[in-house]
Amino acid sequence: MSASAPEWLETLGHGVHAIDTGFQRARFDAAYLVVDGGRAAFIDTGTRHALPRLIGALSAVGLGVDAVDWVIPTHVHLDHAGGVGPLMQALPHATLLVHPRGARHMIDPSALYQGALAVYGQAEMDRAYGELVGVDAARVRTSEDGMRVPLGGRQLELIDTPGHALHHHCIWDPVSQGWFTGDTFGLSYREFDTADGRAWIQPTTTPVQFQPAALRQSIERLLGRAPACMYLTHYGRVRDVPALGTQLLHLLDEVVALGRTLAPMADTAARHTALSEGLRQLYRRSLRAHGCALADAHIDELLALDVELNAQGMCVWLDREAR
Template identity: 65%
Template sequence: MSTYPSWAEDLGHGVHAIDTGFHRPRFDAAYLVVQDGRAAFIDTGTNFAVQRLLALLEALGLPLQAVDHVIPTHVHLDHAGGVGALMQALPAATVWVHPRGARHLIDPTQLYAGALAVYGQAEMDRAYGQLVPVAAERVRTTDDDGVIMLADRPLAVAHTPGHARHHHCIWDEVTRGWFTGDTFGLSYRELDTPRGPWIVPTSTPVQFEPDVLRASVQRLLARQPDCMYLTHYGRVGGVPRLGALFLSLLEETVQRARALASRPDRRRALMSMLADLYADSLKSEESSLDKEEVTALLALDIDLNAQGIEIWLDRQG
């Protein structure tokens, strides 16, 4: 057993958050859940995170054979890019994925091509690397309202489209928390306010569907969770307040985006609108950050969210 690493956090009740090192500290998390000596990873980060995931097992004294499940919330590469490489190191593990995502893990060619179109070759090489396929016999698809057992600990599944049609969230009854992937949005610790965490929906390309996302978030909130485990980033409490904030910002985003749909400079207008919306929302939450600081911290998200909103607007006709 080695020293517990500085880039991981023991959240109690067998749940560990792992900073995958993607982009900047505390930007992208994977989670390890341990129960009676058995383990499950929920989200993996990219290929470059795999060594950290394996190092945490070593730090906890868990053999590779102890990992029963690898559960990406969806197949976007900051959540599932490392699944194939991780599975090569885990002899006993099964991948559990939404039915719409399974083919992309078995043959990641199309997944890679889609990400390449968004990010470009230089960023793909820098941030993601080559994707490793998973053998089909090691992949199982989840059922909506199904349960994955980790020893005697049930991990319940809810299919939650809206951010992506291949998205599911995982409910942990022990901690009364959802592992939300991107369904419940983004909440970076640098943006915490005197009122607590701040949260914002993410509309990353290419399957943003606001009405469906609203229904998925309401489904998560109906369980009255004590916490949410976000990929971006970490565990957050105060869920009723955050849920109301999320839904309000989602509605405001949609209304403002529709008003910009016919602008000739639509992408730039959407990015400016999002920067204003986020800065104003944080100001209302008593944040001390000015607009320039907010825009700098959310620059990547503003760009990707604007791209996803444009695709959604085009689908509306």
């Protein structure tokens, strides 16, 4: 790659490149470009606004749009897959490889848009996501648990990982011995790294398909491969995987306990408020124990979107359990 590579592109070795899609803030949302033998795959895409960076990443590593064989969203939430349609239009030879539960939403994204609109509102949809573009069904292939697909000289492996979303799969790279985890292995923002480089991680419970038991099983399945690293969409590559896995599962248990404590509240608005405050306090305590020195107000600012969406997702989960 050129010495003048853009600041939003990070080369991680083993042919893996992280692209900061520019969604929300710097180092919040990553897409990945994997290159092997002159062939390429994108894993996650960010929103449609990320398209210039995605195409620019190809140019930066010396490849053209005809070198891309695969576009693989980990799941079809818009911060991971909102850019799939425009990207596929720009890549003449790529195949979209998507979880079977998400394929119809990539072909016709109208229901996906309406679902996101209900969560975010029109102003935020216009600002952050924009118009969604469908993909020709003839260019769509669905994944199966344990399937392998070729990329140059390596074989990427896909496994079904429900818990965050029913339409979620994770991708194993045998060369770097790492998983592309989407949201299954949680969120780890670089602002919370300690001075000695230790990362902090949290589970995500966003609407509408959070299932804690399934998520725990998926996390444990990822850990069972003894990976050298995890490639998170939010954000970047993390190492020290066993320690992070322990922390993630512990926080998941605490989140579930918080939800069950507040489940009896009949007033849904009051329950949402209580969940939001409970999550803020839980995250602060965990970060203090981790060694984070940021002020509470700064922590709250960085986690504001997560607190809101996680509280919403927990409300949906609790209502589903009560039925």
